[in-house]
Amino acid sequence: MRTNRIRTTAIAATALVAALSLTACGGEDEALGTKPAGTAETATPAATSTDGKAQQDAPEAGAPETQTVPSEGKHAGGNGGTPSKKSETAPTAKSNTNATAIPACTPKNSKVKVSSVTRPINHLLLTVTNTGSKDCAAYHAPFLRFDNAQAVYPILDDSKPQAVVVLSPGQEAYAGVGLLGEPGENKPVKSANLGVIMVDKNNKSKGEATLKLPAKTYTDGLGFVTYWQSDVETALMY
Template structure:
């Protein structure tokens, strides 16, 4: 009995000593600021609590970063153009230099009824054609611009002009020189009813293709026209004027 009591006493003393040792260690940990190991704390979500009280879980909205605000050190994506730099500039802030104005070529006066004469004549080839001739009767050069405007008798509309006959350059006439225009009187036979004409109004034009004066000529006898005819641009030679 004594032996068992001694063993029980010794065992109780041992347990008490171990408990005191653990208590001492716990106190030392608290004194040093060391937390005991345990389960990791779950992070609190940033979303606010939408309970019936209408409050939040304590998260301050002002603490959340503003996604629209530019971050420190991040350049703005919009760049401001440098002063003086604009569309069409040369990139150095100066306006692009322009070439000096070239001296305009002097305008040549148009051939008009005051400085030239016009006549109309029949030709053997090609058939159903007439030849119009303008002669510089002045003392200075004149230019036969574009094509003459023609009006047969009292027609309200001018005769069609053949665009394909446009020359590479305006025909310029020195005093006494001539320019020529071909007149096709009829289209294909049977397409339109020919109309007999007796007089021809010839309107010379200036460099702006506007009227510069009209002359009235007597047409060759038995001249017939229709709406499918045309007149050419002024040419420097007869062959070119009558090739269309």
């Protein structure tokens, strides 16, 4: 029993000495200003006033930037300041177009002829040639009259080209003439003469040329004439 008490007392004394040693070490660490492991402090910004000013000076996210344009000096592509008076009164595209319009081909500056074709059947071919010294335009479609008829021949709207045919001196334009309508609608009449009326860009008459038709030309007045084309194949494809 005595032996057990001595051992117990010795163990308790040893534990007490160890505890006092740890306490003394902790106090020494605090005195030296050190912290135990695992207790690191969170860093706090020192200059808060400077950061606050930077945030105020920074632009808001998504806000458009503004630039100050000098009241004088040159900008890219032109002079700065208010536009000149000349730029305010610049001509429009419409006035430019009117000023540079090409004169129409008329009996005075061109020649028209008519000829028969083998294909397609019951068709004629009109050809206009620029005989002048300047460009002319074959506007729209010619107005046709067979044997001094009061009404002009029907014009085929589906043949309208994408652009007006412009002829340099010596060049030609073409129009196809279908002589007959649907079979049985009217009795064909033999015609000897053909009146060809050229028009300007406003579809107004600019003079008439009278041509002698090929022999045995028959029409029932229900045919058509195409717009002026730049090639024979297109004029006779209808």
